[in-house]
Amino acid sequence: MNHLLSLFLIVVISCFLKVSPIQGKNVLSYDVDTDTILTKQDSLALIVLEIVSLDQGIRDPFLQEEKKERMPSNVEHAIDTLCFNKAVDFIRKYGWPTKELLGRFWNYKYIGCSFTPIMLHACHRMKEKDVHDLLVNEVKKGRLSAVACAYFFDKYWVIYQKKSMYNSPFKQWLPQKGVLKEDKTESDILMKEIGLSPVPDIELIENPSIIGH
Incomplete structure (x- = not known):
């Protein structure tokens, strides 16, 4: 059926x-x-x-x-x-x-x-504050997995901002395939918001555009 x-x-x-x-x-x-x-x-x-x-x-x-x-x-x-x-x-x-x-x-x-x-x-909707706050609240209440929430948010970042903030598998769609060192501070805040550990420094990626100069 x-x-x-x-x-x-x-x-x-x-x-x-x-x-x-x-x-x-x-x-x-x-x-x-x-x-x-x-x-x-x-x-x-x-x-x-x-x-x-x-x-x-x-x-x-x-x-x-x-x-x-x-x-x-x-x-x-x-x-x-x-x-x-x-x-x-x-x-x-x-x-x-x-x-x-x-x-x-x-x-x-x-x-x-x-x-x-x-x-x-509909990952483009993740940029809306009320949607973001709603899902974060569901994570804090234990009803939504923090990892799943990170996937939702990171798909938006990867597709529309061309960067990964949550180090999710969607990073594979990017040339740098990871969280940039220059984004560490913001990434740490976003990860902490849903109870996830920051991306280890060893996994952070240099900005390819900087490396080329």
Whole structure:
């Protein structure tokens, strides 16, 4: 079953159940006569699955092959923006998705790490202070991995600032492939903010433009 079909089924099921996870009830029951119940955790998991299904659905190789063409970049960007906004809104209300928050559906497909690709697909948004502060706060609360957060932030630095501040694997996209010595002070502050150790001096890189002179 492809991702878009999964998303369609989720929407249909949600309408059928006539439930709202925002209401904060502990148990949400079906309208039909059955012993099956939908918990608040299940309801939140459905929201997460809906968001990530849309994010991954536009990248589904099967769908791309069927259409014989890639999704137009402007459409993909619009969907990435929509998914990112929905994910951020979810985090503000409930926190970063965790096993405790989502319960039994935590291990279903990619729900457990579902927001990771969404953050990476919209890494240009990491420059926004409210987004930056939100994710840092999730790290401090123990819901988001500091390493994952560093990946999100560093992808922005690498792509848009042409430098690495968190020494993440994205540094491989740069000519210098590491944190520059001249950026050590700023890098140390950013790493400390999310509880990571500074990049060891021995791993710092000389600026290639300086070496060439």
